[in-house]
Amino acid sequence: MSLFTLENIAVSYNKQHVLKDFNLEIEKGKLVSLLGPSGCGKTTTLRLIAGFLQSDEGKFLFQEKDYTKVPVNKRNFGFVFQNYALFPHLTIFDNVAFGLKLRKVGKAEIEKRVMNVLDIVNLQGFEKRYPKELSGGQKQRVAIARALVIEPDLLLFDEPLSNLDANLRESMRVEIRRIQQELGITTVYVSHDQEECFSISDQVAIMNKGVIEQLSDPATIYKYPSTKFVADFIGFKNFIDFDTVAEREGQIELKKGDYTFVIQKDGEMKNISGKTGAIRPDNLQIRAKSAADPLPPNGLFGQVNVTTFLGRSYQYVVETAIGNFVVNQEMAQPLSMGQEVILEFPKDEMVLVD
Amino acid sequence: MSKKYIYLLLLPGVLFLTIFMLVPIFMTMGTTFFREDGFTVEGYLQFFKDPYFMGILFTTLRVSVITTIISIFLGFPVAYFVSKMGPRKKAFLLLLTIFPLLTSPVVRSFSWMIIIGKNGVLNNILTGIGLIEEPLSILYTPTAIIIGLVHLFLPLIIITLVGVMENIEPDLLTAAESLGASKLGVFAKVVVPLCVPGLVIGSILVFVGSFTAYTTPALLGGKQRVISTFLYQNAITLNDWQVASIVAVIMIVVTVLVISLMNVLAKKLNPRG
């Protein structure tokens, strides 16, 4: 059952649409990430859900009630800001107790709940300090505690880890996921960091130019991106625009000029309407070509154009009759510039996208 | 939350300033152009043909220009010295600079009356050590006005320049030195050009302040009037509001002109582009 729905939302800023005909449904208890490059509308969507801004058109239904015009302070959503947004003039205790005091909770109860939530975020003993005495990670945990303590109907995160260093970011995301699962709070999480989103989310919505390109569980998106944008965004660097696509005997046959490719159609791959093949640089096979080698099935002849050393592997840009391809390959003996090569596209690694 | 409420926040202040400042100012301007028989610039023509008024205008401009130049020459080295100090000494010197700025202009002008009068401190010292026999007549001359105005506005230029000089990256100076510039060369070729924007702002503040100052010329000036005391005399003593309004408009025009000219200059001269 869905907890809330955004229906045909439109938001514009300075006469430019940030969101248009935007729809989103989120189920109870799930952690959903909005992922996309900057300017894709993910933060706008989050701020719209929080109530910080209002849509020009469309509806926001929360537990089947119309929330479109409900002001921020009547929504009972917890919001965790990118820069923590702790109240500098209040102690940690008062920061966390802020929402409870507004809800007229009794003093003893406030004490109990604040201590409890500080316990959850591992900040016992910090309640008398002021925000400026805390480290970034600690501040972020206070911010989470402050949002949690009001027992929000919905928890919203706006790039909460982007100001932390890499190590802290990893441990904090585990923490966030643990707390969210323990308490079972529906959460919307915005980030531009793929790894972060994929690792903590039940579902990820990939956004581009104010539209959700794909909303799915992380594994599906990772393996089967549905659009060219999503594929590109998650690392499919090689694309072939095919002339024809035909399904035959559980396989798909694709043609580009004189070349024919075949890919496996398994159950999970839903999209065969697209005509663009996509494949990750890691999944392409490359080997040097000797003069007598025939063209293998799903293969192409090419010539190495650019070589870059990536540390664990080498990256090549290979020029072929149907375009350039990027290939990563671990090899003891690197291929040299101008080397003739054979590229092979494994049957089960290429996907079709729109 | 629509945008309307933003304007609602601004409305009371804007309304207040419009009713009590903009409308009176524009009405004052308007009356200088309109008489019973319609639009006219007669008042201004009379004005600019009148050597008496032009005398006052030029005296005021001269006093303001000299004040500005002296302030720059005194203020620039001091600002450079202050900006080179460590934070504690700098803070202390800045406090000493700002203190006179916040002190009443009446007090400051009066203190100069004690000093430069015929029986004043300066003349007593000079006659005392036998440097001069007759006391100097400084009080009630344009020189007295200039001294008072420099005293009034010098702090402004110092703090403005210190603000600018603080923002010059020390690396820049080191870089210039590493390229072979002498200390003086660094000062002339790097520090001075980078201070131009601050210098311009400071000059605007000093010039406009000197041009429109009332208290100092009223107390230290003699028979020669400046434009602000002339405006006051016409408005209050002679009750000639027509002339007072024309003087007011000329003051506004000169002020606006100087500010915009200096801003253009600042943009042109700004080495940071």
Added chain:
Amino acid sequence: MKKLLKSILVMSALTLVLAACSSKEGSKEEKEPEAELIVSTWGFSEDFFRENVYAPFEKEHNVKIVLDTGNNADRLNKVRQGNSDVDVIFLSDYYAQQGVAEDLFEKIDSSKISNLDKIYDVAKAPLGEGFGPAYTIAQFGIAYNADEVKQPITTWKDLWNKDLANKITIPSITSTTGPMFLDAASKISGSKEFNEDQAFAEMKKIMPNVVKEYGQTSEFVNMFSQGEIVAGPIMGMYFASLQEAVPNAKFVTPAEGGYAVMNTVNVVKGSDQKELAQSFINFMLSTEVQEKSAKAKIDSPVNTEVVLTEEEATNMTYGEELVNSLITLDMKFVNEKSKTWIDRWNRELVQ
């Protein structure tokens, strides 16, 4: 949004209340006794007047006297602009004449001012029948510092002496005595009748001697005691203050003649305290006040009942004979010409 609106409403209401309060509180502060009499005066010897004139009058009539001080011109202009609520105004005859010409004063009911009978005839109504009397007649002459001026000054002409370069002050043309000094300049040019062009030519010659013009006589006193000036034309009534600062100061009636300055009291048109204002004028003319101010060497008496010893009379314009010997200017003529004079003065002299 509603809350916001409400708070803005509250804010603006507060603002209005505050504005209203400020104006009310302003006047309320002064309103301890019932009535309030606003007196516009020079502010010279304020302490003496407060103690010997205002305080007894306040007590007798249960009224509070509020002062507006400043020079003649500024104060008259405030009355012209009509926003000052002044009831009684002290002005020299020159300025009072302007006020009369512009219909700024109430006619006085002379039957209410019983002390009028006791004063010199010339002082009874110098501005014309029904307008305010002069409560003092001052002599406009020359004061100088005998320590600094080698040749004793005896004539107006002496002020033109080159030795006095940058050492004197003269009254501004906008002050009461300005036209008198202009008249003196005309006299020393050799003209019997007042000759404007010659007067200005002479004025031009004296300007190198002038440090600064004075608009109010206390400025003269100030500059004199500070040594900025050593001589200048001044009203005799200020001489006491000069002497206090410079013991060797001298006051002379110039050989060409001193001028009479009559300081008048008038009731301002539209005053809501007309009765009280007339009582105040009557009180100013009373033998009691006149004697006190004469003995304090503040104002020369016009009340003929005041008797002074010779010492008390020094530097005072005392006795009918002296009063009659002083030159008086035709204030109507002065008034008509003043605009031209101010203009020429500014153009030709102040450069």
Added chain:
Amino acid sequence: MQEKSRGLALFTFLVFLFLLGPLLIISITSFEGGNILKFPPEEFSFRWYENIFKVKMFFITFKTSIFVSLAGNLLALLLGIPAAYALSRYDFRGKNVLNLIFVSPILIPGIVLGFALLRYVVVAYEFSIYTSLFIGHTIIMLPFVVRVISSSLSNFDFSIEEAAQSLGLSKVGAFFKVVLPNIKSGIIAAVMIAFLESFNNVDISVFMTGPGVSTLPIQMLTYVENYFDPTIAAISVLLMIITAIFMFMVERLMGLSYFTKR
């Protein structure tokens, strides 16, 4: 090299002597026992300090000045805080023009503003002198209030305000409970700087004097023209003490950076 910077130090010392010497001299002369200002004083006495309290107009005008500056300050805050908030929080059409309007009282020559107010507010609408002083001083305080508070708001992170809203406060509530406490020092600094600006003002007040109503600086100006005794020196010392206290408080609250930023 050493020579040069020693020369610069000496130059700086002389300039500071020029700036502060007069104020020192005026302070010393205030203790003169005689009737005439002299430096150095011939006898030491506090009598001119006592005289301040004897001259009634000083006390009356001091009260007026305080009242006008405080009341004007309050109104300037009521008008200026919302404006400063809107100007630094949002982008909207006409922002530059509105900004200009709020700083224009600094740009318009005071003497012109005073005259315009006299002609079109005092005389035209017959406002009382008190009200007019109050209006005039509010006008000159507004730009300082708006500027100081804006600079304090520019350091303020507005997501804090949103955080308070998400926790259940209304927009207005969040302003009072979260924004205001965090720009408190900016507001106090604004109050003090505006107060000094208003309290020392001559240009505008000089046009607005009436029976028994004048401000302290105007009364001092008149007094200086008429008397040359050390009373003014004594008042000057008291005013300088007030200034020094205010300045140190502003320094504590905002740091000196406020003064050097233009």
